[in-house]
Every structure is written in C-alpha cells, then in structure tokens.
Amino acid sequence: MGGSSSKSLAKSSCCRIAHCQCGCESASQRSNKLQHRHQSWNAKAAYTLLGRVVTMAALIAALMLSTAAGYSSPRAPVVAGNWKMNPSTSAEAVALAEALEAVDGREVVVFPPTCYLDAVATKANKNVALGAQDVCVLAESGAYTGAVSLPMLKSMPRVDYVLCGHSERRSLFSDDDDAIRAKVRGALDAGFAAMLCIGETQQEYELGVTDDVCALQLAKALEGVTAAEMANIVVAYEPVWAIGTGLVCPADVAQRVHSSIRQRLRATYDSSVADSCRILYGGSVNPSVIDGLMRQSDIDGVLVGGASLDAATFGQIASFHTGWWRTRSFLKKVFRR
C-alpha cells in the first residue's frame, strides 16, 4: 500500500520536471500536445472559414453571371406576334389561338388579321393580349369600303393594342407620317395602346442615317402626344431590311439604336417617359437570337412576324431567359415601399 502511494507520489512530482527521463508525460510534452491541438483547431477553423468564403464568392459570381446572362432592362418585357395576312383560314387562326401559351412574367400580345379577332378572342389564353394590325381613322362609320374603324375595334372583346406605322403599311398602303400620326392619336383617344413601328430601309442603314430616320419617324408620329399619354405607347424598332429576310440586326447594333431612340424620348419628354417607355425590336426574330437580343439593356421585347405563326416557336421566343429579372423587380418593389 505504502509502496504504491510513494510510486504515484514520485510520478506526480517527477512529471513536473521539464526533461524527466522516467517515461512519464512531462510538462513540456503536455504543453506541446496542447499547442498541437490548438494549432489543428486553428487550421480546422481556417479551413471552415475559407470554405464559407469560397462558397459565398461562388454564389455571388453565379448570381452576377446569371443576371448578366438574362433580361437586363428594368421595364416589363413584351413579346408580340404580328400574324400579318396569315393564316389562310379561320380554322387555322383558331387552332393557332388555342395553342398560344401565356408565359409568366412577360406580356404576350398577338395581332391577328381583324377578321379573326373575334374568334381569337374567344379561343386564346386569357393572359394573351390582342391587338389590331391597322385601323381606319377617317370616320367612325360610313362609305369606306374595306375599312375597320376605332369604334368597331372597340366593340370587339379583348383588343388592347393597335399597330401603327408598320413598314408594310408605309410602303404597300401609302401610310405616310400624317396618316400614322392620326392613327396613333385615334388609338389613344379611343383608349387603346398604340404600338408604333419605326425603322430605316437598307439604303438608309448603309448610309448610316438610321438614328436620324428613326428620330424623324418618332417625332412625326408622336406629335401632340403628351407625356402622360406616353404610358400607352410602345415603340417597335423594325429595320426594314431585317423584316422577313432572315437577317437579324446584330444585338449590339439594335441596342445602340434603341438607346438612341430612348435619348430622343428623353429630349422630347423627360427621363421618366424615356425610362419607362418600352422599345421592342422586330425583324426576323427567332428562338436562336432571342436571348442575345433580350440581354440588351434597352431592348424591352420583340415584335415577331413569321415565327409567330407557329405556336411552339413563338412560345420558345416568349420563354426567353430572364435571369434574375423577376427577383430584382420584386426586390425593387419591396424596397421602394
């Protein structure tokens, strides 16, 4: 008994000796062990922190990349389809209307021939807006063979828009600046939104006068339109050389023209009109070019011709990549409150 207690005493006292040779754990060994444990804890904490920083950085980078890759305009996007003089039968128009899909987070509008408007209004998804391709503003009714007046359009269900100034109306039906201005005025007075098309010919494009041509067409068509009325104007930049040719205006060129149109609106009205007016691009739009166009900060949508006659293709165009646009708009709304 006494022997074992003296042994343990010897051990406990000897362990306090820094360089003890007895095989027991010396104070310095214990301190080394503690230091080692401390170091490995520090390394673990550093790794965890590093891991968190890397994950955060990756998330931020993904967020930024995703934002950059998606729709970047601050305005609500519009995807419009101008059916022109198509399809050939009412049955086909109804089938096309039935196949149209509304896509969440963007305004989808179609412009069928006027004679199909009623049938399309009955069959199309309720979230797809409708517009008329043209209107006669010479009178409300009377001896104007072949014409359709504003009150007639007004009596149709679900018609919100009137297309004004399309280049085919300008070139094939002799709609001049005065006629276009009168249609814009009539549409606004009747409570429609006007989708105003402007754009240069191939020759004007080659001469480098695109901005001047667009500015002139814009000024003439909007003469007398007030800043408040501009809320019901959508501008569509449609370079004539890109319509129905398969030649799409390069996205950066279209962006430059859109930005110049917006500058004109800023100079004519004010920043609030310029910043809220939606400017669409039209001319051979197809699913392979839509994302590139919609990434441009001044392109707020597209006006599609040929590709809008196939509901699946039009649906693909309407489903363009929005990136974080909706999240950003939601956050903006929340923080503005």
Ligand SMILES: O=C(CO)COP(=O)(O)O
């Ligand atoms: O004119 C257009 C839309 O109004 C564009 O037509 P495309 O898309 O067929 O070129």
